[in-house]
Amino acid sequence: MSATLPPSVLTGKRVNFILSEKAHSDLTALSRETKRSMTELVRVGLGLVKLALEAERKGHRLVVTTSDGQPIKEIVLPG
Numbered sequence: 001m002s003a004t005l006p007p008s009v010l011t012g013k014r015v016n017f018i019l020s021e022k023a024h025s026d027l028t029a030l031s032r033e034t035k036r037s038m039t040e041l042v043r044v045g046l047g048l049v050k051l052a053l054e055a056e057r058k059g060h061r062l063v064v065t066t067s068d069g070q071p072i073k074e075i076v077l078p079g
Contacts, residue, residue: 052077 019027031038052062052075062075 049077 027038027041030036030041034041036044055062056077064072064075066072
């Protein structure tokens with residue numbers, strides 16, 4: 001399996017953490033649904049949290065909208 005991983009992954013840092021049963025179940029389901037690895041989904045999540053924190057520091061908001069721009073919900077990180 002490691003032969004198919006990009007070099008940047010092979011030289012990365014290994015991290016181990018414990019998830020609740022619900023979080024693990026959600027991560028597993030998202031992995032199946034998106035056909036992405038759990039590792040990739042955690043990386044994407046980290047990137048989204050970073051984006052949200054940067055926006056918050058600048059006084060901006062993250063908002064999910066419909067295709068025509070109508071706001072549906074605001075994304076607020078727990079604080």
